[in-house]
Amino acid sequence: MPVTIRDVARAAGVSITTVSRALNGHKDVGEKTRQRILRIAEELNYRPSAVARSLVTQKTRTIGFLVSDLSKGRIWHYFMLQILYGIQDRLAELGYDLILVNTTTTRQREISYLDFCTERRLDGVIVINLRLDDPYLHEVVESPLPSVVIDIPLVSATCGYVTSDNVYGAKLAVRHLIGKGHRTIGFVNGHSQAAVSHDRLRGYREALESHGIPFRPELVYEADYTVEGGRKGCELLRTAHPEMTAVFFASDLMAIGGLHHLREAGVKVPEECAVVGFDDIELAEIVSPQLTTIRQKRYEMGATAAEMLVGMMEGKTMPEGRTLLPELVVRQTS
Amino acid sequence: MPVTIRDVARAAGVSITTVSRALNGHKDVGEKTRQRILRIAEELNYRPSAVARSLVTQKTRTIGFLVSDLSKGRIWHYFMLQILYGIQDRLAELGYDLILVNTTTTRQREISYLDFCTERRLDGVIVINLRLDDPYLHEVVESPLPSVVIDIPLVSATCGYVTSDNVYGAKLAVRHLIGKGHRTIGFVNGHSQAAVSHDRLRGYREALESHGIPFRPELVYEADYTVEGGRKGCELLRTAHPEMTAVFFASDLMAIGGLHHLREAGVKVPEECAVVGFDDIELAEIVSPQLTTIRQKRYEMGATAAEMLVGMMEGKTMPEGRTLLPELVVRQTS
DNA sequence: CTTGCATTCCAAAACGTTTTCAGGTACATT
DNA sequence: AATGTACCTGAAAACGTTTTGGAATGCAAG
Numbered sequence: 001m002p003v004t005i006r007d008v009a010r011a012a013g014v015s016i017t018t019v020s021r022a023l024n025g026h027k028d029v030g031e032k033t034r035q036r037i038l039r040i041a042e043e044l045n046y047r048p049s050a051v052a053r054s055l056v057t058q059k060t061r062t063i064g065f066l067v068s069d070l071s072k073g074r075i076w077h078y079f080m081l082q083i084l085y086g087i088q089d090r091l092a093e094l095g096y097d098l099i100l101v102n103t104t105t106t107r108q109r110e111i112s113y114l115d116f117c118t119e120r121r122l123d124g125v126i127v128i129n130l131r132l133d134d135p136y137l138h139e140v141v142e143s144p145l146p147s148v149v150i151d152i153p154l155v156s157a158t159c160g161y162v163t164s165d166n167v168y169g170a171k172l173a174v175r176h177l178i179g180k181g182h183r184t185i186g187f188v189n190g191h192s193q194a195a196v197s198h199d200r201l202r203g204y205r206e207a208l209e210s211h212g213i214p215f216r217p218e219l220v221y222e223a224d225y226t227v228e229g230g231r232k233g234c235e236l237l238r239t240a241h242p243e244m245t246a247v248f249f250a251s252d253l254m255a256i257g258g259l260h261h262l263r264e265a266g267v268k269v270p271e272e273c274a275v276v277g278f279d280d281i282e283l284a285e286i287v288s289p290q291l292t293t294i295r296q297k298r299y300e301m302g303a304t305a306a307e308m309l310v311g312m313m314e315g316k317t318m319p320e321g322r323t324l325l326p327e328l329v330v331r332q333t334s
Numbered sequence: 335m336p337v338t339i340r341d342v343a344r345a346a347g348v349s350i351t352t353v354s355r356a357l358n359g360h361k362d363v364g365e366k367t368r369q370r371i372l373r374i375a376e377e378l379n380y381r382p383s384a385v386a387r388s389l390v391t392q393k394t395r396t397i398g399f400l401v402s403d404l405s406k407g408r409i410w411h412y413f414m415l416q417i418l419y420g421i422q423d424r425l426a427e428l429g430y431d432l433i434l435v436n437t438t439t440t441r442q443r444e445i446s447y448l449d450f451c452t453e454r455r456l457d458g459v460i461v462i463n464l465r466l467d468d469p470y471l472h473e474v475v476e477s478p479l480p481s482v483v484i485d486i487p488l489v490s491a492t493c494g495y496v497t498s499d500n501v502y503g504a505k506l507a508v509r510h511l512i513g514k515g516h517r518t519i520g521f522v523n524g525h526s527q528a529a530v531s532h533d534r535l536r537g538y539r540e541a542l543e544s545h546g547i548p549f550r551p552e553l554v555y556e557a558d559y560t561v562e563g564g565r566k567g568c569e570l571l572r573t574a575h576p577e578m579t580a581v582f583f584a585s586d587l588m589a590i591g592g593l594h595h596l597r598e599a600g601v602k603v604p605e606e607c608a609v610v611g612f613d614d615i616e617l618a619e620i621v622s623p624q625l626t627t628i629r630q631k632r633y634e635m636g637a638t639a640a641e642m643l644v645g646m647m648e649g650k651t652m653p654e655g656r657t658l659l660p661e662l663v664v665r666q667t668s
Numbered sequence: 669c670t671t672g673c674a675t676t677c678c679a680a681a682a683c684g685t686t687t688t689c690a691g692g693t694a695c696a697t698t
Numbered sequence: 699a700a701t702g703t704a705c706c707t708g709a710a711a712a713c714g715t716t717t718t719g720g721a722a723t724g725c726a727a728g
Contacts, residue, residue, distance in 0.1 A: 002452060004684055015708045020686060030706060047452045051394060052684030054385045055713045062433070070419060075616045077415055085404060092439035097454070099396070099433045105426035118336060118381045120431070227620060256620055263622060282409045286561060286590055287621060288597060338714055349678045354716060364676055386714030389683045 003044045012040045023048065054121065061096050063309060064117055064125040068103040068134070075227075075253065078281045079298065080128060083150065086302020087126060094310050096123070103130070112136050114143050124309045126150065131193040146312045146319075148305045152195050153321055160312065160319035162305045166196045169294040169326035170203025173248050173276045176292075176328055178211050182246040182274060185213075188233035188258065190225040190250045197222075200250045200278065219244065223254055230254025234261045238273070245273060246334070252277035252284045252293055259287070259333070275333040289332035296326050337378045346374045357382065388455065395430050397643060398451055398459040402437040402468070409561075409587070412615045413632065414462060417484065420636020421460060428644050430457070437464070446470050448477050458643045460484065465527040480646045480653075482639045486529050487655055494646065494653035496639045500530045503628040503660035504537025507582050507610045510626075510662055512545050516580040516608060519547075522567035522592065524559040524584045531556075534584045534612065553578070557588055564588025568595045572607070579607060580668070586611035586618045586627055593621070593667070609667040623666035630660050 009016040014033060022029045022037040029037075054060045065087065067080065088098050099120070103113055113136055117125055124146040130137050132152065140147055141159045149161045177185050187204045190197045205215045221237055223229030230249055234257065237244060249255035255277030259269065267273050269289055277284060280295035304322055311317030343350040348367060355363045356371040363371075388394045399421060401414065422432050433454065437447055447470055451459055458480040464471050466486065474481055475493045483495045511519050521538045524531045539549045555571050557563030564583055568591065571578060583589035589611030593603065601607050603623055611618060614629035638656055645651030 002455075006684075016685080017687085017708055017710095018706085021707090024686085028706060033706085047449055049389075049684050050454045051385050051388045052713090053686075055383075055389055055684080055715090056686045058713070060385060065434075070422065078412065078616075081411055081415065088404065088434060088436055089439065092436065097433055097435075099431055100399075100422060101431075102422055102426060105423065115381055120384045121336075260622070282412075283617065283620065286617065288594070340714075350715080351678055351680095351717085352676085355677090358716085362676060367676080383714050386683090387716075389685090389714080390716045392683075 002049070003046050005046070005048065008037065008041050008044055008046050011044060012037050058121075059123055060121050062099055062120070062122055063091065063096055063306075063313075064099050064101045064113075064120070064122045066101045066103055066113055066125055066127040066130070066140075068129050068131070070102040071104060078253075078283060079251075079279055082298035083128065083302035083305075086299040086304075087306045088302075089299075090303040090306035091310070094306070096306075096310065101125075103134075103136075112139060114139050114145065117145055124148075124313045126305050126309060127152075132195060133193050146309060148309045148312075150301060150305060155319055155321050158312070158319060160308050161321045162301050162308065163196070163321070163323055164296045164301070164326045165323045166199035166326075167203040167206070169278060169296070170200040170248070170250075171207040172326065172328045173278065173294050174204050174207035175211075176330070177246045177248065177274060177276060177334065178207070178213070180246075180274060180334060183213060184241065184244045184246070185219070186234075186237040186241065186244045186247040187220045188230055188237070188247060188249045188254050189220060189222050190254070192222065194225070197250060204248060223250075225251050225254060227253050227257035227260070230257025231261045232257075234258035235265075238262075238265070238267075246275070247273065248276045248278075250278050252279045252281045252291060255291055255293070255333075256283065256287055259289070259291070270332070270334050277333075280329055284329075284331070292331045292334040293329050294326045295329045297324050300324055336383070337380050339380070339382065342371065342375050342378055342380050345378060346371050392455075394455050394457055396433055396454070396456055397425065397430055397640075397647075398433050398435045398447075398454070398456045400435045400437055400447055400459055400461040400464070400474075402463050402465070404436040405438060412587075412617060413585075413613055416632035417462065417636035417639075420633040420638075421640045422636075423633075424637040424640035425644070428640070430640075430644065435459075437468075437470075446473060448473050448479065451479055458482075458647045460639050460643060461486075466529060467527050480643060482643045482646075484635060484639060489653055489655055492646070492653060494642050495655045496635050496642065497530070497655070497657055498630045498635070498660045499657045500533035500660075501537040501540070503612060503630070504534040504582070504584075505541040506660065506662045507612065507628050508538050508541035509545075510664070511580045511582065511608060511610060511668065512541070512547070514580075514608060514668060517547060518575065518578045518580070519553070520568075520571040520575065520578045520581040521554045522564055522571070522581060522583045522588050523554060523556050524588070526556065528559075531584060538582060557584075559585050559588060561587050561591040561594070564591025565595045566591075568592035569599075572596075572599070572601075580609070581607065582610045582612075584612050586613045586615045586625060589625055589627070589667075590617065590621055593623075593625070604666070604668050611667075614663055618663075618665070626665045626668035627663050628660045629663045631658050634658055 005016045005019050009019045019037055022034045126148050128150040141154050141156050147159045151163045153161055189201055208215050221233035223233040255275055262269050277291045277293035280293045284291040284293045339350045339353050343353045353371055356368045460482050462484040475488050475490050481493045485497045523535055542549050555567035557567040589609055596603055611625045611627035614627045618625040618627045
């Protein structure tokens with residue numbers, strides 16, 4: 001029942017070819033006919049079918065946003081949301097649409113993400129939060145489907161990545177703390193199945209060593225990027241090392257967990273223990289005391305990913321890795 | 335280059351009709367041929383094209399999630415995210431996919447959301463955060479495209495809605511405060527272009543009056559659902575009415591803004607001024623002191639919306655309004 | 669031997685576009 | 699008058715499915 005190109009053609013007394021050309025702005029159609037066709041299409045409220053167009057052009061102008069662990073209680077997505085905005089904004093500018101794919105639920109459908117993408121004939125895919133040990137990670141990276149992964153440094157013939165310079169970010173944090181006079185600095189890291197964890201650890205270590213402070217593995221706790229994990233990590237480190245005067249957390253959420261512990265323990269922040277987070281999610285500014293943290297340019301990461309992907313899809317750019325510089329945001333916890 | 339049904343048919347030595355029937359589980363195909371076809375399809379790694387299928391079935395099995403004001407600095411989406419999960423989860427179960435539509439950017443494309451939906455031939459749409467004065471609101475509601483709006487009580491032949499019982503929720507909050515002995519209770523409301531604002535105001539008023547406390551309009555401040563708006567509202571109400579011992583906020587974000595003001599002003603919470611929010615976003619539990627609030631079942635709202643929509647689309651249910659009961663969550667600010 | 673009925677398969681149409689190739693007209697150049 | 703050259707238009711193929719309406723086969727019943 002929706003009006004088709006055929007209806008427009010009939011009403012205008014021309015062939016569908018001419019209608020198609022008039023609407024798509026080809027130049028080989030007379031000015032008067034073009035005007036007439038446009039007017040009639042308008043009158044009939046004609047909207048070309050994207051699915052018919054996709055079938056013939058073999059492009060859907062749709063890209064998938066593959067996010068794993070999208071589920072009820074999780075709040076790590078506070079981090080992801082700005083990235084999503086960046087993707088969606090840039091994609092809209094470029095004339096592409098976004099379809100949301102939850103890897104957890106596609107798995108329920110007993111179909112790999114890749115199969116899902118081919119069924120829907122997606123033009124490309126942006127992947128976030130995939131663990132390094134995800135069984136399908138390499139399937140995605142190696143597949144002919146253009147893709148961009150976020151925060152996993154992998155490049156292939158069809159896959160690029162976007163990430164922050166996590167080594168540098170961690171260095172910023174630690175240097176800042178050292179500058180404030182701290183010498184015993186703990187580190188609550190995220191789980192090791194995220195590439196960023198390794199980089200942040202390295203940055204932590206190198207910053208210490210470059211200031212002549214020996215790296216002590218016992219000052220590092222591996223948590224899991226959750227509030228509760230951060231709380232626990234902070235508690236364990238503090239009881240084991242009461243002399244510790246500052247803690248660097250690999251995420252804001254964990255830092256907030258750490259603050260919870262410190263408050264309960266009656267430790268003054270930042271006087272008795274300074275805290276620095278990572279990410280600069282909106283919470284960092286809302287929580288009190290406001291959190292000193294390393295700002296990741298999340299919106300830009302998303303926009304960059306979108307841009308890279310479209311560039312690859314349209315054959316204009318080669319897959320590459322892009323690394324954005326984070327920056328230190330000093331607030332009240334340091 | 336992807337393998338088509340034709341390739342499978344050729345390899346199996348049957349017609350494409352038979353392949354189609356075999357794959358879709360129709361019964362008029364011999365058992366041996368069915369097995370052979372399935373095996374060959376598997377071997378060739380055949381994935382049926384959703385777009386070709388959509389063209390002929392006239393269904394895309396895709397629904398749109400229309401969200402307005404999805405942009406860089408906004409954080410109201412902390413509220414929306416759980417709803418999104420609910421939608422996406424239920425939709426995945428039902429075999430539908432979700433496409434994200436930002437009304438702000440479609441407007442840039444100079445095309446109404448509705449036109450966008452018809453171009454993509456979406457099967458239905460879920461709308462959130464549309465202001466009552468949105469120019470396209472009624473276009474969406476009245477259009478033949480099945481739709482479900484969230485938090486706007488509108489029903490038409492093709493449009494249902496899901497919302498919380500906001501009157502009841504506000505009553506819960508105010509009753510709770512009255513039970514704690516408060517008699518002068520301020521109310522920081524959101525803007526009036528949200529239907530929920532009116533209901534929450536009504537609940538506030540009725541709860542007061544049913545306890546013999548007169549409603550005083552000067553104790554109500556109309557903010558805008560932002561942290562800063564809540565801060566300002568709280569400040570204004572307190573300076574104008576120092577005798578006020580409790581404030582009810584129409585959202586957690588505003589309540590958190592209020593807490594900021596109270597902390598700066600050195601007001602003890604909840605001893606000198608109690609605070610109750612609305613929504614129960616994750617922040618409410620993370621912030622300190624932890625926020626007493628009215629919990630909206632956001633995930634369920636999303637799941638319900640998805641379910642209703644699919645029911646309507648498949649002609650199994652009539653459009654209706656569904657109202658979920660919120661509940662009081664007492665924490666530290668009251 | 670016909671008729672009827674399952675069972676299993678297929679040819680062809682349809683969905684709504686884009687694009688290729690060629691046809692037609694009008695006009696200027698030989 | 700024939701040829702060339704723009705310019706505009708259209709018929710038809712193609713994209714990859716589903717579905718309709720038979721057709722062929724085999725077999726039981728008349």
